[in-house]
Amino acid sequence: MTTFTSCVYVTHLVAPKYGSTEAECEDAITVLPGRPYDYMLQEPITAGVCDGATESALSKDWAGLLSGAAAEDAMQRPHVLAGGTAFEEFAASAVAQWEPWLARYTQDREADGRPLKWYEHTKLEEGAYATLLMVRIDPDTDSPTGTSEPAWRWSAAALGDSCLFHLRDNRLVQTFPVASVEEFGTNPDLFSSRNHDAALLARRTRFTEGRCRPGDRLLLMTDALAAWLMSAGDQEDAVSQLLEYASPDDLDDFKQWLNGLRERRQLRNDDVALVRIDFEGR
Template identity: 30%
Template sequence: MPFLVSAFSVPKRDAKASENQDAVWPRLVRAKNDEPCAGRAEVASKQGRVFVGVADGATEGVLAGEWANITLKSLSKTAVDIHTSDDVTPQLNEAVQTWERFKRLRSVNGTKPLTALPAWLEDEAVARGAFATACVVWFSDNGEWIGAAIGDSCVFHLRQDELIEAWPLSNSSEFNNSPYLVSSEAACNVDLAKHIKTCRNHWEREDHFYFATDALACWILKQHENQASPWTKLASFDAIAAPDEFSAFVESLRESGEIRNDDTTLVHVTFIPNTQ
């Protein structure tokens, strides 16, 4: 069963595209120069399922965007059926191993600095680790979807323009600036399993899914709480014909103070009709 996945990502207002620390899977958005980050692809299922997710590298911590990408890549390789958080933690532990390899490669086995920071600062900044949220879904061909999440990135499941699930957060008051996140340092992940949420539900052919990182997710929930439907607007973005439109929309929300000035990402998933 093929899926149509559209992704849009905008860095915070005073940042370059290359400083955007959000990540998307499949990798449809890439920070190249200062071009608008938008992409669309048809994704066919592999071994009966399709994996889609967003991750948000925390502001504090060096190389957080890279860590967000590594986290999603490791989760995308999950082979087992997810039932509980214990099924997810091995993949996040694998991400920590990948992070070590990434640092070795980037530093050419420790012979070059990892960053442009002064030496006294790099050691400690890197040792503190990078942190990220993750909100991912495996869509199975049998009509089931399974979600795993840590932190405050969210997915919204719509059927006939009705929100049937907002997950893992369902109220705008649940957002804050210090969520528990997955760390690149194993020592910071000791309570990780307790903070991973999983869920199972069913999708139908006409359903829409929207993934969003925290600033946009919070705005979506506020709109929903105020009976102001955001869905028509979110469905209108076209990553190919008008890749700039999402950026302009986010900027207008920032201008009016409706969302925080933060890296902001939207992923829209639909099922391609007239197939199967």
């Protein structure tokens, strides 16, 4: 019998909107385990991808905190991506991290001689907001009957319009949670740092799962890039363009490519976060 081995490679890129700096970027990614992009992974992988809402205060910081909480919880508790009580517990624990973080932030501002202004206090009372895409990938020991080809199974949860795309033969075979470009709007569902109704957050969150085999790819991305991909007239060409960027060394070229799309009015001028997950086997 032929013995197959399989592995996964992960890289991620984050780029600010045109005219902004990296420090101003409100998109955030956390991938676990934290390995170099060329490291051969044969173990569970988790990711949190968040898009901070510009209209809310400290959305960049909340997106970073939420993406980290999502990746860590998914790594520790795989069943969180089945929804229900497990996801409610995650939501409650993520929100609980905000107040201690905000207290430290306030103290640091005071220590630096930059105490919060009255209008900042008012804005912070409203909370910070971000979308959430949460993913876990596991080696699949239950391969389809009659084949020894390795496989991986993935589970995902999404609140808002950060998206997962499953590619096979570099063609889209599944999109989640948005099914068509018309679904992108200006008011996506958001995860609030002050929403203590964990049951409500769980009800608004969508869940799905799938399987990958060698040669497949998963792309996780925030809404601007996802909308561009879904609206492309030639989707195979769009995928081919996107797959040119395979490592952190490509970040400068990735930014130039994004700016070219923006100049041609093909891509909305917004922050972009991308996680690329390649499944390989032999």
